[in-house]
Amino acid sequence: MKLTREFYQTDGVTLAQRLIGKVLVHRTAEGITKGRIVETEAYMGSIDKGAHSYRGRPDGRVSIQYGPGGFAYIYLIYGMHACFNVVANGEGTPECVLLRALEPVEGQELMEKRRGSRKKETDLCSGPGKLCQAMGLSRDQYGLDLTGDTLYIEDWGDPAPEILATPRIHIEYAQEARDFLWRFVRKDSPFLSVKVPK
DNA sequence: CGGAAGATTTCT
């Protein structure tokens, strides 16, 4: 079943853990693609120096994060790659969950086509920019309602997977927030962006 | 208004 608004109306750290194992779906004119979420990171605007929304303004890039949960926050990084986030919690709390890696479950052919040169299946969605390219996500999808019919997340009723918490990736500048264990990965998944040290 | 830096990927 499709996740409801209520599912997203919780704090970012909790939502990040609950999203592991759920299935992201994007319907486009080219076709449909689905991927099981195996890696997420939480960003908590009010206390998190690594978050875009830490000193964000309600009218800036992160404006969508100030609204209710369950909307798409997508931004461009390094001028070339899109990153897809799910807005968490209610109005006035700029929190979100970055999806960092997926396990392709449907539309692999379309994903390979979008990603260009032939890739191993484990490399189709093993990173924030890669999964956006494979799923056909760009800033055109900024602000989409995830309770709508084109871009949403499904719960397939699978048993909750075993989850590991680790430090987040590429935020060395974030001072003490650098060490928060706000990256969550599905244990032993071969589809992760960065391997978890033993 | 200009400059710097970034929640990355890919190739050498």
Place this chain on the structure above:
DNA sequence: GAAATCTTCCGA
């Protein structure tokens, strides 16, 4: 290990 490439934010 470094380049590619552009939006956003911050200081002047």
